[in-house]
Amino acid sequence: MKTPVKLRVNGQAHEIFVEPRKTLADALRDDCGLTGTHLGCEHGVCGACTVLLDGDPVRACLMFAIQCQDMEIRTVEGLADGEELHPMQRAFWEKHGLQCGFCTPGFLMLAVGALERKPDMDEEELKEMLSSNLCRCTGYQNILAAVRAAQAEMQ
Template identity: 70%
Template structure:
């Protein structure tokens, strides 16, 4: 088995690791970096459970090789909280029951984090469009939408949609 030495910057921390070139970023984060918050669902880039942020863009980590992430900035769900203090988005998921089994939650949190960190404001149509790329089999999505909507309002990122 051939490995390659790479250095990843994940949640602001440097990880010097040996990785097989065929290993996905999701597997690399979980197995080599010990960050198990990134979940693997479909492993085909469809469900979104493995979404992380790479260089300020959401990425399906099951579709990217670990070696492709060398020299890039990676953020995972473990990097959202500040110690024991949840991020405003995580707190909103808690407050508005935006999760049930929790399997899809890390992917939704990372996708929504990207959405909330963009400079452009968010409206209902944009919120639904972006979050529709991730799948949840438990919640019916309404509380997830409500959680992100309320977090956006709290951060001053929400704009009301014009009536149709």
């Protein structure tokens, strides 16, 4: 049975009407019209759907929208400030941190969330953090280079 759910995404309120089984990822895409969050595996392995929930990177395919009321949700659509890209987005562009781009929203949110939690992550910690998500194009080296570049700028 559908229930009214209030989501707060990138500072904006969305009043949606969904079944309890609707995942946060599907609610963002289908009901809030925010299709920047991508769904890969739908079982928490690939990380493409990573969003920030009260600042923490989480798999949006493993949460139900109904659980996320009263929480602050951030998605890739909230990163840029108007035409001004977030340092992480710019770094992915400049360092060629993407090819097909499918995994990119997840990587951006993962890296932004992780660095906001711990700005001084060292190389090993960055690698370990980036192992959370799957990318089949880049081989990860340019993603790591992008995150390192953005880290310097974000500090």
